[in-house]
Amino acid sequence: MTDTRLIGRLRQILSDVAPELDVAAIPDEADLRNDIGIDSMDFLNFVIGISKQLSVAIPEADYGKITTLAKCADYIGRSKTVAG
Amino acid sequence: MTAAPLKITYREAVKQAIREALARDPRVFLMGEDIGRYGGCYAVTKGLLQEFGEERIRDTPLSESAFVGAGIGAAMAGLRPIVEVMTVNFSLLALDQIVNNAATIPHMSGGQFAVPLVIRMATGAGRQLAAQHSHSLEGWYAHIPGLKILAPATLEDARGMLWSALQDPNPVLIFEHVNLYNMEGELPSDAGAVPIEGAALRRQGRDLSIVTYGASLHKALAAAKQLAGQGIEAEVIDLRCLRPLDDATITASIARTRRALIVDEGWRSGGISAEIGMRIAEQSFYDLDAPPMRLCGAEVPIPYPKHLEDAAIPQIETIISAATSLVRPS
């Protein structure tokens, strides 16, 4: 199940990283790199934002698991459950 | 509430104005050459002699200076004369009286005497009357402080300016363009006095302001209509009064259109168009997007043959061409 509030937070973080994007219009299932054009630097910044704001440190090895907002939310939700 | 409109000519509108003045004010009388038995050179005063009698419809000898001067004297003594001078060219024979007396006495006497006089005269070209009957010298008179100079171009003004002029304590010269006398149109049957100051916006537009008066007004309006077909919207200002000039209406228009075309049958050099142009330069300089332009009478004595006479004064085509070159150069 997708946490819409969490996805909202992720959109906000993405917006900080890439202010020129209309983040509200990004579908939950869109591939951030291939569809939206988020490059490695943006992606790193995105991960850093998640780390700072949601206190979830995503290892580089897991980058492949957070390619969309939905997957990212899923990942974070799961990692929080595991952690907490 | 306006009464039903009447179909009427400019000539008839002037006559109605004179008749009304004679009927309303016993101090008013009319004098001039051939205004009585003949009925007026342009038939404006036809029938008035029978209606008002010889005391008030006075045929004069061909003595422009004497009867214009007599008008001044009578006005100073308390009457309200309407003096008709057959054409502006003849008024030059009375120039001494108009310029040296009528225009100066109120000021020179320290305000002791006013000259509440109205002088009407025909002006302008267009009837193949050649060089001694066709000139437009109203701009000359507009040079003179102490005079008011009117140029009624519409039926309303032809009908309404005279009464206001008679109420004015100053000498007022009314210039009636010969080509307007036959102009026909509708006028409310109860049409009356109109103010004798201020210009009138006869057409609105955004691309240029055509500043004109008298018979040229109608050419300008016709030109504006055709220009609209080419996408050029001309604003047309009828000056109505050449002295004092209504600078405010002109500058307000130019602030909108940023271009000015002055159309004047009179000669360019030293003419009223030069005066208007200079005022535009003085007052509207920073609003101008193009040099002010003039379309004036050719600097020749108006010739007799039709084609040459037409070529000597502004026409609809030349107005269109001037306006186009102003708005769309190249």
Next chain:
Amino acid sequence: MTAKPHLDGAHARRLLGQMIRIRLFEEKCAELYTRGKIRGFLHLYIGEEANAVGVMEALTADDSVVSTYREHGHALARGIAMGPLMAEMYGKANGTSGGRGGSMHVFDRATRFYGGNAIVGGGLPLSVGLGLAERMRSGRGAAVCLFGEGAVAEGEFHESLNLAALWKLPVLFVCENNLYAMGSAIERTESETDIHRKAEAYRIASQRVDGMDVVAVEAATRAALEHLRAGEGPQFLECRTYRFRAHSMFDAQLYRDKSEVERWKERDPIKRFADWSVAARLLHKTDIADLEKAAAVEVDQAVAFAEAGDWESVADLGKFVLMDKVPA
């Protein structure tokens, strides 16, 4: 022609007194001109006093006067106070026209004085209009138009005489023929030097009168006005006179002999009338001295009045170019 009026002492004193006033006023003007108090053109009336005094003596308050640029004498004789007249010479605000007109343009509404006119002939059409107004309102007044013989050459003279005669208007034309239009002798400018005959050509009743004789001028004027008020139309007087001084202040008088001036001075209208009045026992010599003294005092007072006057504010420069209303 009506006989000479029967003069009494008071009448003689009045005529002589007016002429002396004019003479002394003009002499003072000449002096003030050289001192720079009066500027512009200054045309003096000295020698011609009998015309103004004789004509004005015959007028009533209903009559109106149109004059020329040599009009100080006309104005004084018509009753315009000397103080405002002198102030007008100065160009002061307490002048007759508020200083606007100066020497050549004296106007006075109260005495129906319609101006000194500095265009030769320019006043004649005005007087026709004034006469026309009288006629149309059935008034009793006459329009009296004074002009020099120079005006006779102007078209406006002929146009005006013709129109006044044609319409039988109550206009009295008074030609002060001093023989010179500026420097042009009448023989050099007129084909017909007998001016009054020109008026006759327009069927205007016309007389020639000795302009150096104040009684003759007065008598002729009274006679003319009698016909005029009887509805006989315009009248014409030619007053033969002479100016003793130059045309205006800056005039070397190259056009006439001093001897000619001296000859005319022998006919000085003031001396002549004074001598005659004494001889006729209408006046004593002391009366004349008193008149001169009174006139001198009046002139001094007029100068003081003018000197004390203010200049019109420059802010009022444009005032009366256009009138707000017709003065009541």
Next chain:
Amino acid sequence: MIDFRMPSLGADMEKGTVVEWLKKPGDAIARGDVVAVVETQKGAFEIEVFDAGVLREILVAVGNQAPVGAVLARIESIGAGVPVGAEVPPPAPPSPTRAPPVALKPPPAAPSGERLRISPAAARRALELGVDARGLRGTGPQGAITIADVEGAAPKPSEAPTPPRRGFDPSAMRQAIAAAMARSKREIPHYYLSLPIDMARSLEWMSAENARRDVEHRLLPAVLLLKASALALRQVPQLNGFWIDGAPRLSQAIHVGWAISLRGGGLMAPAIRDADRLSLDQAMAALRDLVTRARTARLRGSEMMDPTVTVTSLGERGAESVLGVIYPPQLAIVGFGAARPSPAVVEGRFAVRPLVHATLSGDHRASDGETGGRLLAAIDRLLQTPEAL
């Protein structure tokens, strides 16, 4: 009235002598007109005005000396654009947020002395809009510049000179890129070299590093490429610098212009100054900072003008290689394609390795292929020992 003062033409200028007035009282003055010639210890300078108006009064006559800041003349201002009595403002520095993505030489100024034919209304409008009317094409009578011409050249209201929040004006950027690239291809004889580089060691080293690091201090392959390029240029300095006035002018400092492509379209290459001297962490921080500011259009003008060389990396999903166009007047551009697992011969045997195609575009006027080849070889070498970067 506006005071026209003795300008300061340099920090060491204390005074000047007026040697000529080119305008006299009563003359109309357009912004940019040369009004006086002033002699200084450095020679004679033409002095221009920054106001439009009418010269009213000259206070310092020809031949007289005046200190910097002294009022030389008074100008009556026209229009509402200039506050009356205001000090002459110094010429505004180019707004950083408005800087073009590439440094271009300013267009040649209109020859002074030649009067601009412009309608009064257009002149006033130009003042209001801050449009420099020189160079505009007039469509009015006698070829005069009209209001419409001025308004057509003015920035659109939506691009008003407030700092744009959402990046650069794409069309202006496009124009700037077009101009620079066209000039490059017109003027610079490019040569191209290519070398596949085995990134296995670098990437392995980086992954290990990143696994140890917290999120904020992770590295990206890009920083390795950046640092390797910078260090390689230290070894092959012939490719670092500019081609100016017909000769190479090499730079000691290595300021790497890092190409950043913008999602809205367009490209910029701001400088990472002294990239060869930065540690990897410093370089990473600089790179992050630069990209972030590029996204928010907060780069400084100098960052645009500083690069001595350009490096472009297509990232992990792009094309295999990039044959770059040199950014004039630089001498070279280094390109990196996407790292892909590719067949490679390692120690005589086929193996699948993450290869990056490194390329070099060089200015053949300044260097030859041999030099370029040395640069690519140096980069390759450096990337094989990432721990030393």
